[in-house]
Amino acid sequence: MDTTAIAKPHDRLAELLADDMGAVNALIRDRMASEHAPRIPEVTAHLVEAGGKRLRPMLTLAAARMCGYRGADHVKLAATVEFIHTATLLHDDVVDESAQRRGRPTANLLWDNQSSVLVGDYLFARSFQLMVETGSLRVLDILSNAAATIAEGEVLQLSAASDLRTDEAVYLQVVRGKTAALFSAATQVGGVISGAPEPHVQALFDYGDALGIAFQIADDLLDYQGDATATGKNVGDDFRERKLTLPLIKAVARADADERAFWVRTIEKGRQQEGDLDHALKLLHRHGALADTRADAMAWADRARAALSALPDHPIRNLLDDLADYVVARLA
């Protein structure tokens, strides 16, 4: 998922949470080290210092601060969430045989697949150590469930991605796994460690879930109509990689016999030829698949904002509202 497009509300959050984020970054540097295996900090430094937006840890910090948290465990949980995210990136790059991540060569290319698999495992283990330190069994329950949902979503994607039977329900399951599960766990645990009342904890979960889904749908839509200089992706990458995302799923559902044969050849069988992407884009437009996907993303952003309304007024709540807006504003 590309997170560059939400820089603005994200930057304001980063400013507001600068002290906390400083502590998170220090903890990440400390815990990604290894006394015995020097390869570990080499690989993690490459990835951690490439400087993602740290959106997920920021969501945990924001949720905790908004709920009036005064302790220090939010920093541990924010680092936990970033470690889980980094571990999944390392494994994703092996799975996707990626060569680039955040504009730099991937770890599997610089070192080897072995290092990416094992250093990812190390970061998963480190994330569990960190969350255990908080001593909150409820937090452990939420985050271990999220880890299982993430892995399940990724495995589901392996078999569903090029299978024309994949429908919107399966797509949503995959998106919850690859994106929304960690977003919703990140916001929820911020509320839980603050001892927030149950309706607020639920609202934080709902916000993270809907935000993550809106985000991923927007990302999948931009793959077909984005500006490569803004998104860092080429139009049609998902089509070329035979990945059934929401726009294609909608077009396949509305296909006549000829169109269906086209999707079988290009996606299921992967026999693509020149002009196929243009034809795919024509079909997407013909069936209103792009407009409908955009409407779905908007609806999920609305749900994210609606969830926030259950929380008390707070400057951070306004920024999270802006964030939900911004995710889909780039689709205008």
Next chain:
Amino acid sequence: MDTTAIAKPHDRLAELLADDMGAVNALIRDRMASEHAPRIPEVTAHLVEAGGKRLRPMLTLAAARMCGYRGADHVKLAATVEFIHTATLLHDDVVDESAQRRGRPTANLLWDNQSSVLVGDYLFARSFQLMVETGSLRVLDILSNAAATIAEGEVLQLSAASDLRTDEAVYLQVVRGKTAALFSAATQVGGVISGAPEPHVQALFDYGDALGIAFQIADDLLDYQGDATATGKNVGDDFRERKLTLPLIKAVARADADERAFWVRTIEKGRQQEGDLDHALKLLHRHGALADTRADAMAWADRARAALSALPDHPIRNLLDDLADYVVARLA
């Protein structure tokens, strides 16, 4: 690590713990499933039903029963330990590019590396869910530390395996990671959930640690002097794969200039030719490296048995004593 050679005391333990093991196997089948991703149970069933010896979960059950445990969490922890072990096997097969495991084609060969990486992640997450269900923060601490030690040892092995500077201390660190950390965590948590007194918990840890180390040293020694029909491995596999294990480390430490050049060529540079294995075996014998490795394995088995002496008399204690004996008896 090959566990076939300890069948005898293991079989007697299995008989004594048959009811508990039945519950563990049922729990494993239940939790390795996935509501959403059918690929997951396919892969896990292949591995789980290949029928390893279930040595690690049996150690947890044995420790709990020996400490008089009367609850049901020992079954969850035994399944946890087996899930962690299975996850590491899936990832090891990707890392080693293995084609066979327990006499059957590996998952990465039957499906693909992607499935092995992601299903391994799923089993890690499932193992954390299971241990969280016990509600014991101390157990969570022990097992999350073990997971980190395992990954760290595996990463260390990547860089140390063909590096002639690898000494016995580094070897021990790798062995603790790849084998002993899960053995010692398996026995220790059995004592912890039983509320055993601290000296008993420590004794259980020490037993598992020493047993795991004895086991791995024996395995590495058998690679040079084993009987292929008994071990399922060919003599010299580690030499051909340029893996510095204890026998080679001892021989390298005692090498003169000519011998050192031989090790540089065959292990560091990997330029092996016909007759090299025979020459390596001659050097191992000349420096007493095999006899000394055997003595080290015996000493660790002695430490395992000595640790047991801190525990009260119990039929299971006698079986664990026999198990330590049996691990090195195959080196006679």
